Amino acid sequence: MKHPLPAQPAHICVLRLSALGDVCNLVPTVRALQRQWPEARITWIVGKGEHSLLSGLTGVEFVVYDKSTGLAGMRAIWRQLKDTHFDVLLHMQQALRASALSLGLKAKVRIGYDRARAKDWQYLFTSHQLAPRERAHVLESFMDFARTLGVEDCRLDWRLDVPSEAYTEAARVTGEAPYLIISPCANPRLRNFRNWSPEGYAAVVDHAWQQYGIRSVMTGGGSPQEREMGARIKALVSEGAVIDAIGGTSLKGLLAMIDRAVAVIAPDSGPVHMGNALNTPVIGLYATTNPERAAPYCWQHLVVNRYPDAVKTYLHKQMDEINWGQRVRHQDAMSLIRAEDVIARLAELLADTDGVIRGQSCERLPVAAVSSTDTTSSQSPSARGDA
Numbered sequence: 001m002k003h004p005l006p007a008q009p010a011h012i013c014v015l016r017l018s019a020l021g022d023v024c025n026l027v028p029t030v031r032a033l034q035r036q037w038p039e040a041r042i043t044w045i046v047g048k049g050e051h052s053l054l055s056g057l058t059g060v061e062f063v064v065y066d067k068s069t070g071l072a073g074m075r076a077i078w079r080q081l082k083d084t085h086f087d088v089l090l091h092m093q094q095a096l097r098a099s100a101l102s103l104g105l106k107a108k109v110r111i112g113y114d115r116a117r118a119k120d121w122q123y124l125f126t127s128h129q130l131a132p133r134e135r136a137h138v139l140e141s142f143m144d145f146a147r148t149l150g151v152e153d154c155r156l157d158w159r160l161d162v163p164s165e166a167y168t169e170a171a172r173v174t175g176e177a178p179y180l181i182i183s184p185c186a187n188p189r190l191r192n193f194r195n196w197s198p199e200g201y202a203a204v205v206d207h208a209w210q211q212y213g214i215r216s217v218m219t220g221g222g223s224p225q226e227r228e229m230g231a232r233i234k235a236l237v238s239e240g241a242v243i244d245a246i247g248g249t250s251l252k253g254l255l256a257m258i259d260r261a262v263a264v265i266a267p268d269s270g271p272v273h274m275g276n277a278l279n280t281p282v283i284g285l286y287a288t289t290n291p292e293r294a295a296p297y298c299w300q301h302l303v304v305n306r307y308p309d310a311v312k313t314y315l316h317k318q319m320d321e322i323n324w325g326q327r328v329r330h331q332d333a334m335s336l337i338r339a340e341d342v343i344a345r346l347a348e349l350l351a352d353t354d355g356v357i358r359g360q361s362c363e364r365l366p367v368a369a370v371s372s373t374d375t376t377s378s379q380s381p382s383a384r385g386d387a
Contacts, residue, residue: 002127003108005149009040009087015102016092017047017065019187020251020270023054024158024277025139025297026092031157032146034059043086045077045101053251053274056161067097078104090145091126094119111148117141135324139297156297158277162255170256173217173245180208180216180346181261181280182242184233185226186269193331194267196285198229202236203339204265204346209241212350214262219254219271222247263349265342267334272296283345287336288328302345306336 012033016026023046030042042059048066055062063080066073081104089107091098094117102110102125112118112126117136123129130144143154184201186194205216218233220226230246249257255274258264264275267285275282276296284295287306295303307328308319314330315322 005109005111005128006087007150008037009149011041011043011084011086012037013086013089013105013107014042014044014092015089015098015105017045017067017095017098017101018050018093019047020050020053021268021273021294022138023050024160024270024273026142027054027057027158027160027277028139028154028156029142029146030057030060031159032143032151032154033149035153035155036146036149036151043081043084045105049251053255054160055252056163058159058161065101071100074101074104077101081105088149091122092142092145094122096120099125111145113141135292137292137297138294160255160277162259162278163252166250166252166256167260169249169253170260173243173249173253174257174260178214178262179243180205180214181219181258181264181266181271181275182216182233183219183264183266183269183271184229185220185223186267188223188225192327193288193329193333194269195229196267196334196337198232198236200337200339200342201233201265204342205233205237205241207339207343208346209238215241215243216265217243217257217261218246219249219257220246263346265346268294272299275299281349283342283349285334285337285342287333288330290325293325302349304337304341304345306333306341309336 014030016023033042041061043061043063045063045065046054048064051062051064063077065077084106086105086107088109088111089102089105091102091110091112094113099120099122109128110126111128112122114129114132115123116132130148133144146154182201182205184195208214208216218230226246230244234242234244258271258275258280259278261280263281263283264271265283266272268289272282272284273296276298281302282296282299284291284299284303286295286303287310290307291300291303291305310328310333311317311319311322314328314333
């Protein structure tokens with residue numbers, strides 16, 4: 001028997017394990033659920049690394065799954081929750097691992113993506129599916145779960161917990177002078193070429209230092225790939241232009257650094273969405289993924305968008321001929337982004353002397369493709385109505 005959607009759920013389970021950027025995009029949905037049902041318990045089953053970012057989120061009970069533990073880790077969670085009965089399970093991870101984990105959870109109603117958005121046969125593991133929606137941003141797809149339950153107040157609210165010791169950690173790295181965050185590497189995935197060139201980053205870092213007197217702080221994990229990228233960038237820039245903090249901070253420390261930064265410059269990766277969650281301006285670098293689907297939600301007007309060029313150059317198609325979430329899996333696609341494109345976005349941001357950009361309300365803003373012949377924005381954010 002198919003249970004109806006609960007009118008007033010007492011206990012909600014959120015199942016989303018990864019990744020850092022996605023869990024940041026999911027937080028506003030959790031806040032919307034809390035506004036609708038302030039007395040409801042919310043249990044979020046989340047990945048280990050993602051929990052270290054989200055820990056302290058008010059009103060949320062976390063159950064942590066370490067994917068390296070495999071089936072044994074799932075069984076441990078099932079034992080932990082064996083006496084827990086959820087009114088509704090929000091299955092928000094389109095992966096077989098998450099679907100397998102969901103099988104051991106007790107829930108009257110299981111909501112997942114509609115067939116068009118579902119991957120890895122996720123719809124087979126749910127009792128209710130979202131209403132179809134074409135061309136949805138990731139954040140909006142998450143919010144659709146709240147809307148399906150009848151939530152109407154979908155204002156965006158994050159309020160991530162950044163403890164005082166994280167700001168102390170950040171200050172030891174950055175000092176007190178203004179700085180940019182440069183996070184040059186996305187997580188490596190098979191044939192998912194999202195990283196820009198060290199030469200491009202170096203040109204932007206040098207420009208920020210020489211033109212504005214603003215240092216750049218490089219951040220990232222401690223993998224050999226990331227450390228090598230940082231070393232290559234550092235070797236190309238002027239003395240004093242950059243601080244290499246790759247592998248040198250906790251995730252909470254990174255949040256604090258991003259919160260105090262002038263801006264974040266990074267490809268499609270966790271830090272652009274962390275910046276978005278903290279209302280720090282973000283210049284996202286996009287060519288292999290569709291920024292209208294995956295760019296930092298509140299800063300889409302600052303994206304350097306070469307995705308349409310990449311689709312044309314490497315897929316030999318127009319935008320209306322491809323699927324919404326299609327990636328351009330070509331190792332040269334990010335080379336379509338030029339240093340001048342990024343410098344123009346930085347100039348646009350830093351020209352905002354009245355603080356309009358940083359203080360703007362968070363609404364969905366249009367992503368403008370960078371012209372192949374024009375490296376500057378034709379209008380300021382306020383002139384376009386973006387601020």
